[in-house]
Amino acid sequence: MQISSRFTIAIHMLTCMENFKDEYKITSDFLASSINVNPVIIRRILSQLRDAGIIEVKRGTGGAAVIKPLDEITFLDVYRAVECIEENTLFHFHENPNPDCPVGKNIHNILDDKLKRVQDAMERELDAITLADVMRDLEKYIGESRAGMK
Amino acid sequence: MQISSRFTIAIHMLTCMENFKDEYKITSDFLASSINVNPVIIRRILSQLRDAGIIEVKRGTGGAAVIKPLDEITFLDVYRAVECIEENTLFHFHENPNPDCPVGKNIHNILDDKLKRVQDAMERELDAITLADVMRDLEKYIGESRAGMK
DNA sequence: TTTGTTGTAATGTCAATAGTTACAATTCCT
DNA sequence: AGGAATTGTAACTATTGACATTACAACAAA
Numbered sequence: 001m002q003i004s005s006r007f008t009i010a011i012h013m014l015t016c017m018e019n020f021k022d023e024y025k026i027t028s029d030f031l032a033s034s035i036n037v038n039p040v041i042i043r044r045i046l047s048q049l050r051d052a053g054i055i056e057v058k059r060g061t062g063g064a065a066v067i068k069p070l071d072e073i074t075f076l077d078v079y080r081a082v083e084c085i086e087e088n089t090l091f092h093f094h095e096n097p098n099p100d101c102p103v104g105k106n107i108h109n110i111l112d113d114k115l116k117r118v119q120d121a122m123e124r125e126l127d128a129i130t131l132a133d134v135m136r137d138l139e140k141y142i143g144e145s146r147a148g149m150k
Numbered sequence: 151m152q153i154s155s156r157f158t159i160a161i162h163m164l165t166c167m168e169n170f171k172d173e174y175k176i177t178s179d180f181l182a183s184s185i186n187v188n189p190v191i192i193r194r195i196l197s198q199l200r201d202a203g204i205i206e207v208k209r210g211t212g213g214a215a216v217i218k219p220l221d222e223i224t225f226l227d228v229y230r231a232v233e234c235i236e237e238n239t240l241f242h243f244h245e246n247p248n249p250d251c252p253v254g255k256n257i258h259n260i261l262d263d264k265l266k267r268v269q270d271a272m273e274r275e276l277d278a279i280t281l282a283d284v285m286r287d288l289e290k291y292i293g294e295s296r297a298g299m300k
Numbered sequence: 301t302t303t304g305t306t307g308t309a310a311t312g313t314c315a316a317t318a319g320t321t322a323c324a325a326t327t328c329c330t
Numbered sequence: 331a332g333g334a335a336t337t338g339t340a341a342c343t344a345t346t347g348a349c350a351t352t353a354c355a356a357c358a359a360a
Contacts, residue, residue: 002151002242003151005244005245008242008243008265011261012247016251016253029336033251034248035248036245037244038318038320040320041318043336044339046338047337047338057337059338061336061337062327062328062335062337063336075264075268085151085152089152091157092155097162098185103162106292117279120275121275134261138260177306188350190308190349191349191350194307207306208306210358211304211305
């Protein structure tokens with residue numbers, strides 16, 4: 001099973017919001033056309049990012065904007081905002097191991113700390129990457145394509 | 151989205167196969183009763199573990215057994231055996247970013263190495279845990295419950 | 301040949317993702 | 331005040347993957 005595309009869509013959205021903030025009004029339609037998904041998908045994720053305190057969204061008049069310093073928005077923040085996952089549930093554990101079997105009785109206790117180690121390792125890495133890193137790379141790519149056009 | 155329970159089931163299966171290898175014939179029905187899932191689920195995972203070279207399964211007469219040293223069976227081996235995931239696909243990327251947008255055009259290039267870092271971190275940790283660790287903990291728990299019975 | 305078992309196909313149920321239409325609520329502009 | 335653009339959300343559908351279940355052919359040993 002994969003982590004849903006909501007995560008990469010959310011990163012894409014934030015990158016657009018930052019990159020185009022001075023040129024365009026950032027509406028769900030605008031974002032939808034860069035990402036190529038339905039505007040309603042975008043609005044749902046906008047709400048999740050807003051609830052996480054990462055962006056603000058203007059009703060009526062429209063427009064969304066990042067409200068946190070980019071180097072304080074980690075991939076983990078975005079992951080937690082859009083992925084409906086509770087703590088310690090990256091792995092789906094089979095529900096009803098047989099309590100009358102010595103293995104079935106103890107398997108949960110045995111595995112829990114090990115699975116947590118794995119999830120922690122992943123989240124540590126997510127926490128070490130920020131939107132500022134993404135913007136830096138974007139400018140590099142855009143700069144290169146400009147140079148190529150000369 | 152979560153990693154499917156096939157993974158914890160597979161670890162449970164291997165633990166049972168090792169723990170009961172001298173006492174019982176390890177059939178899919180036997181494993182199913184410890185894990186509390188349908189025997190057909192077990193047989194499918196048995197096939198995957200066999201294809202990965204971790205166990206052997208006897209047709210006709212029945213019985214499955216681990217054929218690798220426990221400390222050489224890592225969680226990553228099991229994960230790869232049962233999780234139908236290709237390399238670098240932990241994250242589901244949205245398919246059609248707009249190539250006419252500077253962000254849409256570059257977002258894949260920008261994110262790919264960062265997502266790979268996250269997946270690598272997770273796999274490194276999975277690679278550091280082996281079935282031998284699980285068996286060691288199991289014996290500890292079983293020992294304690296025996297002591298408690300005195 | 302009987303028995304117990306594996307391997308696998310076929311089918312069903314359920315949950316989550318993702319797409320879409322529709323529209324009330326909101327806000328700005330004139 | 332009225333109109334235009336936009337957000338927030340409900341409702342519905344389609345698709346996919348997980349997991350459960352029944353059924354049975356293939357197989358191996360007693």
